[in-house]
Amino acid sequence: MDKKLGKVLVVDDEKDIIQIVKYNLELHGYEVDTAENGVDAISKLKTFKPDLMLLDIMMPHKDGIQTCIEIRANPEYDDILIIFLTALSDEKSEIRGLELGADDYISKPIKPKLLVSRIHSAFRRLSKDDAKTIIFPNLEINREKFMVTHNAKEILLPRKEFELFALLASKPGRVFLRNEILEKIWGSDVIVGDRTIDVHIRKIRQKLDADYIQTVKGVGYKFEI
Amino acid sequence: MDKKLGKVLVVDDEKDIIQIVKYNLELHGYEVDTAENGVDAISKLKTFKPDLMLLDIMMPHKDGIQTCIEIRANPEYDDILIIFLTALSDEKSEIRGLELGADDYISKPIKPKLLVSRIHSAFRRLSKDDAKTIIFPNLEINREKFMVTHNAKEILLPRKEFELFALLASKPGRVFLRNEILEKIWGSDVIVGDRTIDVHIRKIRQKLDADYIQTVKGVGYKFEI
DNA sequence: CTAACTTCTTATCCATTTCGGAATTTTTAC
DNA sequence: GTAAAAATTCCGAAATGGATAAGAAGTTAG
Numbered sequence: 001m002d003k004k005l006g007k008v009l010v011v012d013d014e015k016d017i018i019q020i021v022k023y024n025l026e027l028h029g030y031e032v033d034t035a036e037n038g039v040d041a042i043s044k045l046k047t048f049k050p051d052l053m054l055l056d057i058m059m060p061h062k063d064g065i066q067t068c069i070e071i072r073a074n075p076e077y078d079d080i081l082i083i084f085l086t087a088l089s090d091e092k093s094e095i096r097g098l099e100l101g102a103d104d105y106i107s108k109p110i111k112p113k114l115l116v117s118r119i120h121s122a123f124r125r126l127s128k129d130d131a132k133t134i135i136f137p138n139l140e141i142n143r144e145k146f147m148v149t150h151n152a153k154e155i156l157l158p159r160k161e162f163e164l165f166a167l168l169a170s171k172p173g174r175v176f177l178r179n180e181i182l183e184k185i186w187g188s189d190v191i192v193g194d195r196t197i198d199v200h201i202r203k204i205r206q207k208l209d210a211d212y213i214q215t216v217k218g219v220g221y222k223f224e225i
Numbered sequence: 226m227d228k229k230l231g232k233v234l235v236v237d238d239e240k241d242i243i244q245i246v247k248y249n250l251e252l253h254g255y256e257v258d259t260a261e262n263g264v265d266a267i268s269k270l271k272t273f274k275p276d277l278m279l280l281d282i283m284m285p286h287k288d289g290i291q292t293c294i295e296i297r298a299n300p301e302y303d304d305i306l307i308i309f310l311t312a313l314s315d316e317k318s319e320i321r322g323l324e325l326g327a328d329d330y331i332s333k334p335i336k337p338k339l340l341v342s343r344i345h346s347a348f349r350r351l352s353k354d355d356a357k358t359i360i361f362p363n364l365e366i367n368r369e370k371f372m373v374t375h376n377a378k379e380i381l382l383p384r385k386e387f388e389l390f391a392l393l394a395s396k397p398g399r400v401f402l403r404n405e406i407l408e409k410i411w412g413s414d415v416i417v418g419d420r421t422i423d424v425h426i427r428k429i430r431q432k433l434d435a436d437y438i439q440t441v442k443g444v445g446y447k448f449e450i
Numbered sequence: 451c452t453a454a455c456t457t458c459t460t461a462t463c464c465a466t467t468t469c470g471g472a473a474t475t476t477t478t479a480c
Numbered sequence: 481g482t483a484a485a486a487a488t489t490c491c492g493a494a495a496t497g498g499a500t501a502a503g504a505a506g507t508t509a510g
Contacts, residue, residue, distance in 0.1 A: 027264060117291060146400045146441050158468055159443035196470050198486060217478060217485060383457055421459055423497060
């Protein structure tokens with residue numbers, strides 16, 4: 001079976017465009033799903049869980065800009081890569097798009113080679129970020145070596161604690177909801193109580209004598225230097 | 226049966242070229258498979274597992290440059306040698322190609338003698354790197370001789386133990402997951418229980434009285450001086 | 451071909467670590 | 481001040497890997 005490079009959701013109201021894009025991406029090993037407008041797209045997020053979205057800006061039923069805003073506002077989806085598609089001249093939108101947290105920008109008419117290479121490089125950026133060691137002053141979290149170094153002292157955390165800490169540290173300042181944490185560390189199928197998270201948080205705090213983890217009552221936890 | 230010197234994947238969209246190259250390489254004892262474009266090539270990596278690729282730059286469906294980038298980005302394949310084939314004048318590509326981690330560069334039209342000699346020398350470089358003994362203070366692991374020298378004392382490890390030890394030592398500090406170990410030492414098709422790894426680890430520890438192998442509970446093992 | 455030996459794998463038992471939950475106290479938000 | 485949420489403590493359960501032994505499987509020597 002073909003190993004899939006990643007999942008891409010293509011959102012455009014023009015069927016021709018969708019066809020072309022879908023064809024080219026699948027040829028290069030991506031798994032593709034499509035949507036015809038913003039509403040449609042958002043409803044497909046839950047089931048398809050794309051890694052990247054190609055988002056046309058001009059669309060009926062919620063345009064690309066609006067869709068992007070909504071996705072970025074939802075912590076569950078805010079690590080999806082977003083690349084805008086737009087008419088060549090539309091410079092204003094480009095600027096706005098990038099401000100809104102889009103990751104790249106491709107002008108129509110679409111040139112398949114360019115498209116694919118942009119998407120590749122977007123994914124490459126993503127995977128790099130993912131694998132790398134997370135580094136802060138006095139604190140290093142090495143996913144590969146499964147090790148935390150704090151003030152030049154190596155600290156060995158058990159698996160769950162490590163994963164939890166690495167998760168929080170992966171986006172400093174961002175609050176992770178308890179649900180989200182359960183989902184990502186324990187998986188959606190495992191059922192554990194809320195107190196369990198507390199206990200793990202506490203153990204981490206204990207082992208690193210500095211407190212990098214902040215509690216946001218009623219919401220979740222965040223990592224902060 | 227002829228002893229094969231190595232596996233070469235020839236990627237070019239011109240059938241004539243493929244013919245010539247394939248003929249010459251097989252004549253000199255290489256095992257050859259072919260692909261007509263980048264997409265095709267990448268999909269053959271999994272099954273053919275080449276040691277070296279001859280990669281044409283100008284191709285439809287993913288050009289050589291792009292293909293090279295993708296291969297280099299994948300740790301599973303990043304030790305494959307890559308030699309670009311290109312039209313004589315195409316100087317820009319040459320520079321770019323070498324930047325991207327290509328190992329050599331051959332201009333068309335292809336002269337069979339030159340081709341073969343370049344490939345020979347590429348393999349020579351590879352085998353040097355590969356046979357490289359892993360050396361630490363007081364510890365030497367010689368892949369070629371299947372031998373471990375610890376404090377000037379030669380230690381003979383059985384095959385599995387040796388391979389396991391060499392694997393871990395190949396990336397000191399990095400944790401190898403149990404799955405990963407099974408995959409690399411036993412292969413994806415063989416089914417052995419998890420305990421088997423433990424036992425081998427234990428035997429290695431026993432034979433080298435110093436403990437270079439650390440357990441990371443729930444995750445795997447790593448080598449550490 | 452057989453016997454002796456080595457290597458590989460599985461099974462079993464055991465110690466330890468890690469995990470998750472309950473109860474209680476403390477903190478926080480309103 | 482009150483109620484809800486989180487911190488803390490403690491404990492039993494479960495998971496995990498280490499140790500040992502023993503049986504397969506593979507090798508080698510005679």
